[in-house]
Amino acid sequence: MDQDIATFDFIVVGAGSAGCVLANRLTASGRYSVLLLEAGPRDDYLWIHIPIGYGKTMFHPVYNWGFYTEPEPGMHNRRIYWPRGRCLGGSSSINGLIYIRGQPEDYDHWAALGNRGWAWKDVLPYFIRSEHNTRGASPYHGDQGPQWCSDIRERHELMEAIIRGANELGVPRNDDFNGPTQEGVGYYQLFTRNGRRCSSAVGYLKPAQGRSNLRVETQALATQIVFEGSRAAGVRYEQRGRVRQARAAREVILSAGALQSPQLLQLSGVGRASFLQDMGIAVVKDLPGVGENLQDHLQLRLMYKVKKPITTNDELRSLWGRVKIGLKWMMFRKGPLAIGINQGGLFTRVLPESKTPDIQFHFATLSADMAGGDPHPWSGCTFSVCQLRPASRGTVMIKSRDPKAPPAMRPNYLSAEVDRRCAVASIRFARRLARTKALEPYLGEEYKPGDEAQTDEDLLEFAREYGATIFHPSGTCKMGSDPMAVVDERLRVHGLAGLRVVDCSIMPTLVSGNTHAPVVMIAEKASDMILEDAAR
Structure with missing residues (x-):
């Protein structure tokens, strides 16, 4: 020493x-x-x-x-x-x-x-x-x-559709989650x-x-x-x-x-x-x-195939797409390089006893089998949802x-009963959002959990098999x-x-x-x- x-x-x-x-x-x-x-x-x-x-x-x-x-x-x-x-x-x-x-x-x-x-x-x-x-x-x-x-400096076609879909479900647009109220849907600041x-x-x-x-x-x-x-x-x-x-x-x-x-x-x-x-x-x-x-926020990631080639998966798939992303960032400081992964969010309530939002979404115009993993070889997006105040x-x-x-x-994820209830309710809300009229032209097959998962037990099983930290x-x-x-x-x-x-x-x-x-x-x-x- x-x-x-x-x-x-x-x-x-x-x-x-x-x-x-x-x-x-x-x-x-x-x-x-x-x-x-x-x-x-x-x-x-x-x-x-x-x-x-x-x-x-x-x-x-x-x-x-x-x-x-x-x-x-x-x-x-x-x-x-x-x-x-x-x-x-x-x-x-x-x-x-x-x-x-x-x-x-x-x-x-x-x-x-x-x-x-x-x-x-x-x-x-x-x-x-x-x-x-x-x-x-x-x-x-x-x-x-x-x-x-x-602010994220440009709007994305898919995120705009997600906002309209959330509005159909009664979730208002919110341009400032750090302002007078957190509840709503909109773009994150970064x-x-x-x-x-x-x-x-x-x-x-x-x-x-x-x-x-x-x-x-x-x-x-x-x-x-x-x-x-x-x-x-x-x-x-x-x-x-x-x-x-x-x-x-x-x-x-x-x-x-x-x-x-x-x-x-x-x-x-x-x-x-x-x-x-x-x-x-x-x-x-x-x-x-x-x-x-x-305590930690447990992340549940629903993934969808997208009907239009407008996702980050598409841009990353080809050399020309990657070059365009790079040029956009170097010239204008815009595009995927300037954003990271998640563009938008949503805060709402899914449990009857909650007086304030109890779940949060991170919406990504990209999909991969795990956070930070290689993007899928098809047009995809991710609806990542977490319970805000876990009891576990x-x-x-x-x-x-x-x-x-x-x-x-x-x-000890999902050890509390309220956390299990919230996990199931949050997945059901995500699915309702994905099937709104606004998102009908955009979202195709649900890659995960997949249509075979329907009962509460199925959805809880999905949470146990694929849930992961959202790093908090x-x-x-x-x-x-x-x-x-x-x-x-x-x-x-x-x-x-x-x-x-x-x-x-x-x-x-x-x-x-x-x-x-x-x-x-x-x-x-x-x-x-x-x-x-x-x-x-």
Whole structure:
């Protein structure tokens, strides 16, 4: 181990959606020094920055952790692939770019659970502060923030038909899912700027990297939080075969995500005492909630053959089609290269007890046997639907004291009865949409689930056989004051000094939508709290 241990005011573990925000905001005044540790490399890979490169990074051995769950009992004991970003920007460098905040009720619920300062009225200013929306400023949007949010610059014939079909079912058009109401159908806004991805690394970290009080270390895997008594005093990490250590004069902040923040806590002796003792780890703090409360959105992908050659499958099938896509992007920053995969969305209710939308669609003018896979050799599209607020709960627990060994991820999909009901109801709604008059000229055969699947049991069987993550694991270091909470309302780890968690894992309940924008908001709010506490 290196003998010279450098000291920083703050050490941030993980340069993902949250970590890049913290690195920028905590160094902005010049008063505090920050060490940002990232286990992966820099975000130099071309396909990170071109939106359709989502397909290139989905299985990349360098830029993706490529995790798999444990065999899932409710999913035919399948091990389900869980991609997570492994480079500057983290998962914001490889995600589907969709800009969704969730519903106001999500955050009001957090506050109702006892988390003061997390109601919708409290968090909306941070969403606005983070945002540079190409539509300009409004009561709901900002135009001065680092995180660019852009409209899709051209309309698609099939997406327009989907919107008309949804209108037939009573779902109104909605041109802003992050405005006054989420319910409706329309085009997504994307985290792009002029046809290029705007990850947290691009929006937040890049402008800060010239600051003398910020040090960014890549290829640096955090292996242990160093404690002095009950205070987090630093971090041990491995970099290019050498074990290094850094001290934190003020705080260690974990932003390694919902899988690796609890992993690092457990490796460092923070978690359920009996479990840690069984693993041969000395207990620093008995916190039974570490790694519990795992939640994720389960994705069910219905695919249809399209009667007209207007899909991305068609454009990618020929050399000339691919050349046209490339030229359109280079000349106009338009077309599939500028969008990624999903163009439009729909939020509606399918369960009688739901007071707000309980399902979300991602519509893609492309089809493949799995997300990020090779497109089908025929004209195709995908109606991907997920339940917004799943009741199923799982765990993330280390399997080894080796920090390089992935933890055991057990989401327990479809273990709750309401989740099974919602899965069936969402598939039935998707089929009703596909058979509307507006879509009759466009959609042909249902490739999956296929016409033979008709009963509730058939549709649930389809969900179990083909369902997969939509990449939103959350909740494993939840915020609260109950016995299973890991952090308080200021995101400080209960019972320990100098240690916070700032990422998706602090969500007590999963938000109703994609998670990147909420994590950026969490980090914006956390940075204010950290600076306030430091000033005291």
